[in-house]
Amino acid sequence: MAVDTVPADLCSIPALMARNARRFPGRTAYREKEFGIWQSWTWAEALDEARAIGRGFLALGLNRGDHVAIIGRNRPALYWSMVAAQMCGAVPVPLYQDAVAEEMAYVLDHCGARFVVAGDQEQVDKVLEVQDRLPAIEQIVYADKRGMRKYDHSRMNWLADVAAEGRAAQARLDPELDRRIAELTFGHTCVMLYTSGTTGKPKGVVLSNRNIIETSRASCDFDRLTEREEILAYLPMAWVGDFIFSMGQAMWAGFCVNCPESAATMMTDLREIGPTYFFAPPRVFETALTSVMIRMEDAGRLKKWLFRTFMGVARRVGPAILDGKPVGLADRIAYGLGSVLVYGPLKNTMGFSRIRVGYTAGEAIGPEIFEFYRSLGINLKQLYGQTEASVFITQQPDGQVRSDTVGVPSPGVEVRIAETGEVFYRSPGTFVEYYKNPESTASTKDADGWVATGDAGYFEEGTGHLKIIDRAKDVGRMADGSLFAPKYVENKLKFFPSILEAVVFGNGRPWCVAFLNIDLTAVGNWAERNNIAYASYQELAGHPRVLDMMQGHVEEVNRSLAADPTLKGCQVRRFLVLHKELDADDGELTRTRKVRRRIIEEKYADLIAALYDGSTRVSTRTEVTYEDGRKGTIAATLEIRDVAGAGPDARRKAA
């Protein structure tokens, strides 16, 4: 059993915040870019804000154990609202802000939220749309006032007014607030997070103060995070990662949380802040790399030459230098020159100049992308985790970073592999339960506290690093019995900047087929340079020359697969380019943008059939959901391409 090494008086987020306000009263705790400049708050000011909101919540009648839904983009005021809810003994429940009203209704109903803190009018409208079905909701508090003047304010308040009321009632409500903060223990619920759910309805994961604070402590020690770190809080607040990084670790270590101006300015804000500790799903790194590659293609000849030459040097020696391994003097000099001419400026444009620790997780990252960043001297590492583990299951220690593993078990985490190949873990961060769902809790977590991850993996001999192959339920067999691991192939395809998303099918089939999504930015730029005119996404996606390019990419992937003895059967023999982007609003991706394989397989069954029956064209109609929830359909005729296989048994291709 893990021993509690966290002092007893630091067993809640409010307690940690108060400690930070004592220890670093003048240090910047939060920044938000608003009105063109970075507004900042010190720890003392942040505590004052959170306490004012907390007293305001008390005045509105927030009870112990109530659920407070938080819906909005990352803003200091919403983080403070979460702390304020905890101060009152209530449980914050952050929701995905881009969820449509229907999805939101399920979660609001399931957790029975009495208070909803909404970021702006858009979120308030969504709550109001479903409020008549949700009698539990008593108060709606909004952070941004614009457009809210005409609303019925009998049960609605502006967050600043709530805080102002809390300030006015300081003398009256402070004793009650302090009493409730003092009641908090390690066993109290810290937060409830709904898993996006690749299958079925979302489940409310209950995480206790022990889960969050123990995990934060262990992970801060692991990477030696201090109060001097700067992070950018831009990932959804409803996601466990953001809660650990921007709340747990930020509170434990006392570092600064920076909130971007809007989602659209995230890349600019990233560059201005230059975080020292950065987390991003592979997609963000892919996008950044894609935009670099596009700009390099438009660059002059000298710049192109410089880039190519020095990236060659970086690829050869960069990762070794980062890991502190011996490297020859000539290479060191070349790399040094490259830092001045290429790597430094490049890192600066991407906002990665100051990164000390960078993590990627959520999905496997393409090895080429991973190596690209490592070779620039960015300490990008991988971790493996889930909501139920308060993120951390395994992570890579400095100096042992590789693209094909997810690292060693995090401090305090035990990992074992079951007979079936499924990965199980047990840790202080292991969740308490699924809210109001004992069956799911029982089927996921056994009596000894072991949790099933649903992922298939194995420990590598010698190094003790965990390798994840795929979702346990997605790994299958081809008709001839060879291993089928779709995600492995998809990741290889997605390394090409022009491919945004790929879905590979082939379980129980003689060969593999794939759906591809073009990356509009990359392909649009390419089309412009090649004088290809197009009027819509659909037209560009179906353009014969785009298909030619895609065919080249698939052939290249097949060649690299042919070199892998266990996965050579997964070569893609036929593919098509989808006429629409896979979208979370249509249920094809999760809110964290993971592919929902089963749903896509059902929805596009006609396309899969066509891929296997040998036809060269297929007509289809697809239902799409617009951002406001309305539905429409798009019709398209898609061309199917055959691809040559690679390797000794390539002749086996049918049709």
Add this chain to the structure above:
Amino acid sequence: MRDTTAEGYVTADGRRIGGVLMEMRNITLRFGGVKAITDISFDIREGEIRAIIGPNGAGKSSMLNVISGFYVPQEGEVWFRGQRRPPMKPYQVARMGIARTFQNIALFEGMSVLDNVMTGRLTHVRSGILDQAIWWGRAEREEDEHRAKVERIIDFLEIQHIRKTPVARLPYGLKKRVELARALAAEPRLLLLDEPMAGMNVEEKEDMCRFILDVNDEFGTTICLIEHDMGVVMDLSDRVVVMDYGKKIGDGPPDEVRRSKAVIDAYLGVSHD
């Protein structure tokens, strides 16, 4: 029925509309032999959204140009805030607190969005050319204040992400929004919008509608707009003036105008009810 006496009225959604801000009295505008506007009178009240509609060539844009002081009518009087307005140069009109956007976007294409919006503050700049050249003390302080005001508008219209982008690179819908931002930067009492939704898709129109309502709501700005899209006009405006061949053929709240026989015949065509 609403009360349209001198003291103003209260709208259906509870907004208080004040007294008369601007009044057009018997305006007639001629270009040589062509009568663009014939004997038109109407008023614009403090805090309201007033629309001018009519078929192509009805004289709507000419009317807006009379209000903005760009055209001087041959006959009739323009009254603003209880005083008769003598013929003025457009910049003098701007100083009186009237700002406008154009049907064909008129932005500085090579300048960034921020710089374009900053030009809207021009009528409020107090420091002289010498101060500005030396860039010390007053001029610097003043620019900081202007920038702060402009940033509020950028935030309000949600164009932060294109703050530093040259206007020439923006799509049409965003350019329209930048133009609105520049007009707002002047902190006008009366905002004139010349076909704010022309050429927009449905989504852009919805956004623009929301911004117009929010501007009116948040800043209390009186808005006079010309628009083609009937649906938009009916939803947005408090009162509508209908023009046809330079004459006023209707004036009143949208639902009243919609029922008027003259308006239906002239503008909306034959009723299908």
